[in-house]
Amino acid sequence: MAENAKTEQKIAAAVKEALASVVPSKVGNATTSKPSKAAAPVASNINVDWGKASSKDIGVFYPGTASIEWILGRSHGGKRAFSKGDRCIECHGEEIADIGNNIVTGESEKELEPNVIPGKRGHIDVTIDSTHDAEHLYLRFSWPEGEHAAVPFVDGGKMDPENPMKLAFMLATDDVEYADRAGCWGTCHADANSMPFAPDGDALKGSDLANRLNFTTGSGTGVTKYLKESRTELELKGRGGKALGGWDKLKDQSEIDAAQSANQFMDVVRYKSGTKEVEDGQILAERDMHKGVGATVEASLKNGTWSVIVKRKLKSDTAGDVSIEAGKVYNFGFAIHDDYSSARYHHVSFGYKLALDNADAEVNVTKQ
Numbered sequence: 628m629a630e631n632a633k634t635e636q637k638i639a640a641a642v643k644e645a646l647a648s649v650v651p652s653k654v655g656n657a658t659t660s661k662p663s664k665a666a667a668p669v670a671s672n673i674n675v676d677w678g679k680a681s682s683k684d685i686g687v688f689y690p691g692t693a694s695i696e697w698i699l700g701r702s703h704g705g706k707r708a709f710s711k712g713d714r715c716i717e718c719h720g721e722e723i724a725d726i727g728n729n730i731v732t733g734e735s736e737k738e739l740e741p742n743v744i745p746g747k748r749g750h751i752d753v754t755i756d757s758t759h760d761a762e763h764l765y766l767r768f769s770w771p772e773g774e775h776a777a778v779p780f781v782d783g784g785k786m787d788p789e790n791p792m793k794l795a796f797m798l799a800t801d802d803v804e805y806a807d808r809a810g811c812w813g814t815c816h817a818d819a820n821s822m823p824f825a826p827d828g829d830a831l832k833g834s835d836l837a838n839r840l841n842f843t844t845g846s847g848t849g850v851t852k853y854l855k856e857s858r859t860e861l862e863l864k865g866r867g868g869k870a871l872g873g874w875d876k877l878k879d880q881s882e883i884d885a886a887q888s889a890n891q892f893m894d895v896v897r898y899k900s901g902t903k904e905v906e907d908g909q910i911l912a913e914r915d916m917h918k919g920v921g922a923t924v925e926a927s928l929k930n931g932t933w934s935v936i937v938k939r940k941l942k943s944d945t946a947g948d949v950s951i952e953a954g955k956v957y958n959f960g961f962a963i964h965d966d967y968s969s970a971r972y973h974h975v976s977f978g979y980k981l982a983l984d985n986a987d988a989e990v991n992v993t994k995q
Contacts, residue, residue, distance in 0.1 A: 673938045680765070682755070682756050682757075685989075686727075687961070687963055688975065689740075692971065697739075699861075705718050715808060716977045724750040757993070758995055759993070762941060768937075769933065771931060772928060778972075785966075786969040787969040790901035795898070798951075802890040803890075803892065805855070806958040810979060811895075812977075812978065814914075816850070818870055818873070819853075821849070826849075826850065841915075850913075853874070855873070857913075860876050861876075895916070897916065907920050923939075951983065956980050958980065961976050962976070
């Protein structure tokens with residue numbers, strides 16, 4: 628309750644300052660303004676009238692070691708509904724906070740967090756403002772900063788001391804299996820770096836895949852995110868001591884190229900607050916990132932509220948980019964690494980729908 632009270636005070640202060648600086652816009656003879664629950668305005672080189680944006684509150688939660696294999700495995704009670712096509716939010720949309728709090732404290736009967744971080748919050752309430760013009764998509768993510776919770780199994784208590792916060796979001800078409808119901812969850816596997824069945828360094832170095840996959844990216848040496856479309860199979864049951872996942876079941880390059888041409892990839896944009904690095908890339912056989920080409924990001928922390936503004940091209944001819952067109956609906960998910968966290972120790976969203984000027988989409992990107 629004390630933590631919630633502090634959070635509410637921070638939000639109230641940010642809202643008060645934001646409302647005090649709202650610039651009214653004139654429509655005919657009337658003067659109107661749209662209050663925003665997001666962070667107070669700061670100097671920006673991204674010129675957007677946020678009064679024309681739509682707004683959506685989306686909670687992100689701490690997932691622990693839950694992976695796509697766990698979702699499709701014996702421990703998940705919703706496996707059958709998910710396999711039939713039900714979206715995660717259809718079953719769990721009203722219990723996001725409860726799920727995160729149960730996992731982060733180690734109290735979940737599913738035993739999804741073996742490395743409890745005392746004091747780490749289980750969920751974060753995020754406001755997403757979205758709008759577009761003729762050429763660009765604009766997203767503004769806003770959420771309250773949490774109290775620092777030192778990580779007991781890391782020297783200094785901070786996993787990524789350089790970056791207080793990292794934010795990433797993904798887009799995909801329905802060509803990617805599971806993207807329509809789980810967003811970016813299909814990229815998370817039980818054998819990825821820091822997950823329960825992650826292979827050790829010697830196994831990676833000795834693998835004949837070492838010359839095809841990059842095992843030294845991201846937060847350290849290990850397997851990065853990948854999609855089922857790039858593997859011949861995924862181990863889901865773990866019988867006979869088999870490791871869950873399929874990192875070493877990589878398809879031939881010709882099959883992966885075919886999947887790429889069939890839009891079976893996740894487009895990802897990632898921002899690091901400390902180094903101010905913007906990365907743009909994709910996930911298919913692995914997470915393949917490069918420095919931002921099609922995206923610009925500005926971030927600020929003011930009055931206890933983070934604000935991250937993303938400007939991204941709607942259309943692109945770069946491989947691995949999803950072009951956003953009117954009349955189409957896209958799968959959207961995002962993750963926040965708060966409090967200097969890294970690897971799987973983040974907060975994630977379920978899968979949502981994003982579209983231009985479509986009131987039926989959860990993230991309705993309205994026109995400037």
